[in-house]
Amino acid sequence: MAASVQLDHVTLKFKKFEALKDVSLTLEAGKIHGLIGRNGAGKTSLLSLIAAFRVPTSGKVLVDGSPVFENPEKMEQVAFVYDKDYKEETEKAKKLIALASHYRPHFDMDYAEHLIKRFKLPIDKSVNKLSKGMQSALNVVIGLASRAPITIFDEAYLGMDAPAREIFYKEILKDQEEHPRTFILSTHLVSEMDYLFDRVVIIDQGQLVLNEPFETLEARGASVTGAASDVDAFTADMKQLNAQQLGGTKSVMIYGELDELKRQEAHTMGLEIGPVALQDLFIHLTEEAS
Amino acid sequence: MISARYKKVAAAVFSDMFKWSLWFFSILFTIHLVRVFWLNGSTNQIEGFFIFAQYSVNIFMLVVGIMAAYVFMSRHIQQGISRRDSYIGTALAATGLALFATLVPLIVNGLQHLLAETISLPVELDTASAFETTGGWVAAAIALFLNALTFFLAGWLISIGYYRFGWIAGFAFIALSFVVFGLNDYLWKPASNVVGWMTYHPLEVDFWLTALGSSTMILVLFSLMRLLTKRVPIKM
Incomplete structure (x- = not known):
């Protein structure tokens, strides 16, 4: 029911x-x-x-x-x-x-x-x-x-x-x-x-x-993880929601869909692409709305 | 389609009120026994349970009424019951309680009457005069029932006033309840002339006219309660 x-x-x-x-x-x-x-x-x-x-x-x-x-x-x-x-x-x-x-x-x-x-x-x-x-x-x-x-x-x-x-x-x-x-x-x-x-x-x-x-909400962004310098280079012109760094490894939440080309580029750079955290998306979207 | 959910409400509310009334009557009866056996003031005669209980029954009904909006209403809406079903169920339960609160003193009084003939009590109990002055025990019972229901409604009115409009406006509802008490006294106790602002016409007319007036006031109060609860927002 x-x-x-x-x-x-x-x-x-x-x-x-x-x-x-x-x-x-x-x-x-x-x-x-x-x-x-x-x-x-x-x-x-x-x-x-x-x-x-x-x-x-x-x-x-x-x-x-x-x-x-x-x-x-x-x-x-x-x-x-x-x-x-x-x-x-x-x-x-x-x-x-x-x-x-x-x-x-x-x-x-x-x-x-x-x-x-x-x-x-x-x-x-x-x-x-x-x-x-x-x-x-x-x-x-x-x-x-x-x-x-x-x-x-x-x-x-x-x-x-x-x-x-x-x-x-x-x-x-x-x-x-x-x-x-x-x-x-x-x-x-x-x-x-x-x-x-x-x-x-x-x-x-x-x-x-x-x-x-x-799922469609998750696709509105992505997390990019890898060597700090590579991540910075890859996400330089993207909207960043959140960034965390541990030693030389950095993880950045970005807003905006990643097309297939970008995903391949990330792959060749050895970067890991994951789903965006809803929490970060939420903070971003409610900030944007205000 | 008429919803039968109000029956569920009436059953649950009456069950709660009934439990409270058992406490109330146990205490009241104990006090009465103390009065009969020990605190009888060496008089020859004291009142029977029916007269003794009248005032307290009214106050009990008032208190139960005051609890109604806070204890029952929000609980019902939270359990997915409409305001209408909550209202009808509570009104039915209250009517049932008023009936029960009339029957208990009546039955105890009757038992006292029978008992007084078989055993000897320290004082004489007047178990009859209440009925002689008002035109029989049926009339006395109707009077107590209508009074009890009026007091419940006055309490319910105060409670919805506070619930819905807050503290300041709540006082206006207390004032309104005093008007109800005044009118009630005007009807039932013409000699006391409580309503100062009203031209006094002694209502020494027959009992049924008084009962009719009292019933009319009860209907008005019930309608007012429906209006006040019809779209009431529920506190969280």
Whole structure:
């Protein structure tokens, strides 16, 4: 079960501040989308519209072609997991999991129990007494086990240690194989999570910068590695995004496609051409947009 | 198509409220027992549980209402329930709770009445006069039910006011709830004349007219709540 999302000329204003400016985009069903943007770019605003937490100031937010706001059939298909403030939440973790299974039509309790074990989540504890990482794990358990056709994780990993984040990522990929759905993963940990993404959506200052398959995005640049002097010569007239040097070896991220001629030239110079890091591309593209 | 999701909401919300009410009634009943057996002030007669519980039931309903927007509403929307289903479900649960909170004092009072005839208590319990003055136990029960529901709605109104409009405007909703309490007293306790700004016409008319007035106010409050929650943005 997976559903598509469509935003059609969506603007969201908070008094005079425009959080989203005329955004139109389609998120394909059954794909894992990485949503990246700088702080205050409008990521959470965008996600809160898809989850029908609020209504756009203008434009349409559609799930499988129907407006999502106050549409019970469509709202039910969207699970929005975000860094929720649990200071006042005195219920036990297992109660919140039970509530999700009560409301979510595709909730899988066996899968939830599997995840609880994976994250070692103490479900008999009050939620406000859980550590930040465990609160995030609880959110992730609910989000994954709900198996909502559109599952949104907005920085859901906050406070999780590296091994827990690794479990989170692996579980997404594993469950996506068995029960494909539309994932939207909003993150700042671009370099850590980029391997998960089928598609990448970048927004900046409330506007859509791009919405592309990961592979075509990767082809927008390249990494060139080899002897420092050779790399410098080869990349001299190219747009450099990032450079790292270790001893005599240098690696430069460049922006712009490398044609076959250039690739051959690099080969004869003994340079190694690899994919560009999404992180560098993201920094470049959002700088360019500002 | 009418969504049946509100039934899920009503069941879950009522289950939570029901648990709170069990706590509430256990505490209230304990206090009542202490009053009957120890703190009876050497008077000959004290009120039965029905009269004793009335005021506290209203306050309990007010508190549950105040928790409604913060505890339930955002939880529902986050679980993919529409505002409409959340509203209808919560309204049904609250009506059920008001009914339960009416039946418990009524039944306990009835039991006390039967018990008082078989065993001797330290004080005489007045388990009957509440019903004589208002025209029978049915009327007294209806009165308590309508009052309990009104107090819940007043609390719910305050809670949505704070939730949606923040602290300053929230105070306006508290003021609005005082208007509700004033009108409610005007209807049910004509002698107390709480509403100073309203020309006082003693409503010593029959019970059913009062009940009708109270029901009308409840309907207005329910409609107002729907308007206030219809497009409410959810806090994150």
